[in-house]
Amino acid sequence: MGQIIQYEFLKLFTSRRFIYMAVLLLLADIGILMYTQYDAGKKEIPYAAYKKLNEEIRHMNQKEKGEWIDKQYERIEALDIIHMAKLMSQNSNTEMQNYAEELKNENLELYNRYQEEYRQGADYPYTGEIDKEHMFLSEIKAEYDVTADYSNIIEEILQKAVNLEQISIFKNSVNDFSARNLKDTANEYKRMKGTPINYQIGKGFHYATRVSAADVLILLLILTMASVILSEEKEKNLLILVRSTKGGRTRTISAKIVVLFLGIVLAVTVMYLIQFLYYGSQIGYGDLGASLQSVSSFAKSILQVSLFQYLLIFLLTKIAAWLLLALILLLTAAAAKDGRMVYLSAVAVFLISFVLYTRIGANSKYQVFKYINLLNVLEVNEIYQSYLNLKIGRFMQDVFTLSLFCGMLSIGGLITGIIIIYNRTGSGNRFWSRLGIADVAAAAAERIQTLLHRRMRPWPLFAQELYKQWITNRTALLLVLFGLFQFWNYHTETTAVSYREMIYKNYMEVLEGKLTDKKEKFIKEEQERFRSARERLEQIEEKVSTGELSRNEVIRLSEPYEDILQVEEIFARVQEQYHYIKEHPEAEFVYDSGYMKLLRIRKYSFLESDIVLILMSILCFSAVFPMEYSTGFIQILNTTPKGRRDTVRNKIGVCMITAVLLFLMSILPEIGLIGKTYGFSGLSASITSLRYFAMLPESLSILGYTAVMYLLRFLAWNGLILMILWLSRRIRHTIWTMLAALGLLFLPLLLALAGLKAAWYISIRPVMNITNILLGVVG
Numbered sequence: 164m165g166q167i168i169q170y171e172f173l174k175l176f177t178s179r180r181f182i183y184m185a186v187l188l189l190l191a192d193i194g195i196l197m198y199t200q201y202d203a204g205k206k207e208i209p210y211a212a213y214k215k216l217n218e219e220i221r222h223m224n225q226k227e228k229g230e231w232i233d234k235q236y237e238r239i240e241a242l243d244i245i246h247m248a249k250l251m252s253q254n255s256n257t258e259m260q261n262y263a264e265e266l267k268n269e270n271l272e273l274y275n276r277y278q279e280e281y282r283q284g285a286d287y288p289y290t291g292e293i294d295k296e297h298m299f300l301s302e303i304k305a306e307y308d309v310t311a312d313y314s315n316i317i318e319e320i321l322q323k324a325v326n327l328e329q330i331s332i333f334k335n336s337v338n339d340f341s342a343r344n345l346k347d348t349a350n351e352y353k354r355m356k357g358t359p360i361n362y363q364i365g366k367g368f369h370y371a372t373r374v375s376a377a378d379v380l381i382l383l384l385i386l387t388m389a390s391v392i393l394s395e396e397k398e399k400n401l402l403i404l405v406r407s408t409k410g411g412r413t414r415t416i417s418a419k420i421v422v423l424f425l426g427i428v429l430a431v432t433v434m435y436l437i438q439f440l441y442y443g444s445q446i447g448y449g450d451l452g453a454s455l456q457s458v459s460s461f462a463k464s465i466l467q468v469s470l471f472q473y474l475l476i477f478l479l480t481k482i483a484a485w486l487l488l489a490l491i492l493l494l495t496a497a498a499a500k501d502g503r504m505v506y507l508s509a510v511a512v513f514l515i516s517f518v519l520y521t522r523i524g525a526n527s528k529y530q531v532f533k534y535i536n537l538l539n540v541l542e543v544n545e546i547y548q549s550y551l552n553l554k555i556g557r558f559m560q561d562v563f564t565l566s567l568f569c570g571m572l573s574i575g576g577l578i579t580g581i582i583i584i585y586n587r588t589g590s591g592n593r594f595w596s597r598l599g600i601a602d603v604a605a606a607a608a609e610r611i612q613t614l615l616h617r618r619m620r621p622w623p624l625f626a627q628e629l630y631k632q633w634i635t636n637r638t639a640l641l642l643v644l645f646g647l648f649q650f651w652n653y654h655t656e657t658t659a660v661s662y663r664e665m666i667y668k669n670y671m672e673v674l675e676g677k678l679t680d681k682k683e684k685f686i687k688e689e690q691e692r693f694r695s696a697r698e699r700l701e702q703i704e705e706k707v708s709t710g711e712l713s714r715n716e717v718i719r720l721s722e723p724y725e726d727i728l729q730v731e732e733i734f735a736r737v738q739e740q741y742h743y744i745k746e747h748p749e750a751e752f753v754y755d756s757g758y759m760k761l762l763r764i765r766k767y768s769f770l771e772s773d774i775v776l777i778l779m780s781i782l783c784f785s786a787v788f789p790m791e792y793s794t795g796f797i798q799i800l801n802t803t804p805k806g807r808r809d810t811v812r813n814k815i816g817v818c819m820i821t822a823v824l825l826f827l828m829s830i831l832p833e834i835g836l837i838g839k840t841y842g843f844s845g846l847s848a849s850i851t852s853l854r855y856f857a858m859l860p861e862s863l864s865i866l867g868y869t870a871v872m873y874l875l876r877f878l879a880w881n882g883l884i885l886m887i888l889w890l891s892r893r894i895r896h897t898i899w900t901m902l903a904a905l906g907l908l909f910l911p912l913l914l915a916l917a918g919l920k921a922a923w924y925i926s927i928r929p930v931m932n933i934t935n936i937l938l939g940v941v942g
Contacts, residue, residue, distance in 0.1 A: 167418040212289035217447035241273035309459035367446030390898040416585040490577035653832040671754035696724040757841025
């Protein structure tokens with residue numbers, strides 16, 4: 164057994180493709196970490212601020228930290244007030260000047276104490292900017308206050324349980340879930356009384372343990388491991404030879420599982436160790452020996468461990484979650500003949516987990532599937548940050564214990580299933596053979612196959628390629644599954660619009676079309692209505708200052724005018740169109756909310772649609788050329804009159820038909836949802852009616868631009884399909900074609916989403932979105 168493990172280990176860790184992928188993903192992880200620090204320094208509070216503060220308070224106790232933080236917060240609060248008052252006093256608006264004076268008088272003591280420091284040029288040692296400094300110290304103060312109030316938080320939880328238990332509805336319901344939940348929660352938190360608290364800054368700890376790009380990279384590495392460990396043997400027809408050896412069954416698959424486990428332990432440990440060390444060096448964790456509750460986000464955790472011990476628990480939980488997914492992939496690889504099923508199963512697992520996680524409510528009777536869920540487990544912190552009981556029938560169980568039990572049960576069941584499937588023989592199950600069912604099924608399958616082959620003989624080459632791609636490669640199954648998913652998504656997606664949007668829609672329905680005198684008069688009347696409402700409010704305020712009106716009278720008299728002015732902000736969008744049309748007479752009033760989505764004007768419009776479309780392309784087209792190479796049939800095919808150019812031409816033709824179906828299934832639901840929610844009024848209007856497209860020809864209608872946009876999107880997508888086909892012909896291996904396509908198409912996108920803006924320009928996003936190119940929108 165030990166020798167088999169050694170061989171399997173060497174097979175994985177000497178695979179060039181695995182080594183290349185591992186090195187690439189490690190470099191991507193380090194690059195993402197470095198860029199996020201750079202980006203955070205420009206947009207948010209720089210890491211160095213937390214690092215410096217960590218060093219300053221490291222050796223202080225809880226009380227000293229509180230006094231020091233309060234002093235620093237008081238200083239920045241005072242400086243911020245002085246800064247705001249100075250800016251507003253310089254404003255020409257009288258109301259702003261009056262507010263500046265009020266702000267100064269309300270904080271006169273702080274103002275006088277720090278005014279001289281501000282006048283001489285105050286120093287902002289952590290961020291260098293007053294706004295960021297105030298934001299930074301406000302965050303630190305809020306975190307510290309939570310930990311300082313820890314004993315009261317525990318007492319409040321316990322007292323709430325006591326108060327609710329005394330209410331008759333709970334007191335008389337001994338077996339009721341709510342009553343038992345209260346008692347159980349109180350018992351768990353009683354153990355937490357007296358937990359030593361020494362505040363630690365939570366930023367580094369939060370970043371080190373959050374779901375990040377490292378998880379996506381680990382997933383890609385696990386997919387690579389699963390394909391190297393088992394899928395390659397199946398595709399090369401080596402399993403028959405391996406099974407015939409002395410240790411070729413149970414011991415071989417057991418060794419593969421052990422090596423997969425070791426690979427996951429190594430991958431997760433290395434990826435997260437890099438993350439732990441990086442954030443530790445750039446931000447710092449403070450004292451890792453402090454209790455977990457010393458970090459404010461874990462104040463309600465019931466784990467009695469230190470921060471360092473939690474990092475170990477976090478790592479073990481991640482390993483267990485990824486092992487569970489890897490075993491599902493290995494089970495698929497053992498059961499399926501097609502290597503793509505490994506990737507399809509990964510997509511299915513995450514899709515099902517996502518649907519359960521997002522669609523099931525916290526109080527649903529199916530809530531167990533929301534919390535005992537792969538996504539929730541991969542989140543890790545969600546399990547340990549607080550205490551939660553779930554109701555399972557008549558029973559009650561906390562999330563942590565239930566997750567542990569379900570995880571162990573699933574891992575054990577999957578290992579057993581993998582061994583059984585791997586050990587099965589080609590003759591089928593003996594039990595079914597004795598009943599004669601296997602023989603009947605085999606005869607029926609053989610008969611159907613014979614009939615199909617008879618029908619196929621006169622078929623043209625195109626029809627044969629269609630059969631190979633849609634039936635043999637299971638592309639038809641993928642199309643059906645994708646169609647069902649799109650149909651479900653269309654019927655479950657919410658289409659409600661906000662009250663503000665309804666008001667805006669009503670305005671635009673009145674004004675739709677060319678600007679006329681009647682419409683201009685309507686706009687002027689609305690403007691006058693808002694001006695009049697503001698005047699009335701000013702008159703009411705004047706009467707308040709003279710004492711003519713009481714506060715209750717002010718509220719009663721002001722309410723109708725305030726309601727009118729609430730609509731003014733919405734009407735501002737109408738005015739924008741009005742002023743734009745005055746400058747561009749060819750433009751019309753158009754209700755543009757739906758077109759903003761349909762034409763992908765927003766930065767991340769339909770990003771999920773692009774990702775799903777590319778993923779389906781990889782699944783459908785990666786095996787087009789490798790299917791002949793994996794069986795060796797390519798050598799025979801190349802000797803036939805139509806075995807080279809004609810075959811390739813017909814393969815591409817079938818791919819284009821598949822592409823059309825995929826594209827239609829992708830765009831029709833999104834068009835339908837937008838139409839159902841917003842409608843498509845003004846389709847015949849010039850595209851320049853939408854101010855974002857003022858640079859386009861006036862003669863081009865909104866409908867025309869929409870058609871051009873989707874056509875260009877389709878053509879660009881076909882270019883990506885041709886790239887996948889080129890990769891599949893060059894690589895001649897389905898799994899490695901998929902990995903190469905994932906790396907080329909998804910890795911830049913992941914880097915871009917992680918914050919590396921330059922990656923947008925080499926990602927699929929600009930190619931798939933002509934509107935972003937026209938408008939110069941990055942992403």
